[in-house]
Amino acid sequence: MLHHITLHLARNAEFPAGSVRHGYNLVAPLTEAGHLDPDVWAGARDRCTVRRFWANEDDRHGLLRHKAGGAHGATWIIDYDPDSSDDDEPGYRLESHVFAPGEYVTIKDQQGAHTFRIASVSAVPSPQPSSAAVSGIAGPRP
Template structure:
């Protein structure tokens, strides 16, 4: 089942209280434990979208991809432009982190800077034209 996950920047030196103005909104499949589900991702990848909001910067829109390689045999990435890889952002061990409110995850931006985010909300997404539980 797809979920809308909202992440806010966690406390860091630049934002000692964290920041709700910096983060991500991710549409992704989660299993019953709140882990990203690569099997369901394969069948719903066209719906797995990401919006990056970063203060006063223009929002960036991309797709969530699951690529071979990396820790555990695969890496979850955010791909903003399928024609180049220099703008991709990698999740740090996202396959091991639970997406439930209060938990933390890390994403490495295109400048190779690792940021930590707190999971703020997780909501089920109902796709138009799908039956409940589909």
């Protein structure tokens, strides 16, 4: 099932209290246990979106990708440009993390690795079929 996930920058030397003005909004597939689900991702990859928000910078929009390679044979990355890997932001062992409020994950961007606190996780409502499809009513004929 797909979930909305909000990450906020965790406390660090520059932001001792963390920052809600730096982070990510993700739509990602999670298992019942809260782990990223590569099987659901495979069928919904274009719906697994990412918005990076960073104070005083334009938002960046991309997709969550599951790519071959990494410590466990595959890795999760944020892909802003499908024609280039130069801007990819890999997550650190995201496959082993539980995505639940209060937990932490690390994402590496061009400036280095940053730790984020998971601020919220909520299920994305399933798309509802149209009323015509539910009732079996055919559409207008040409």
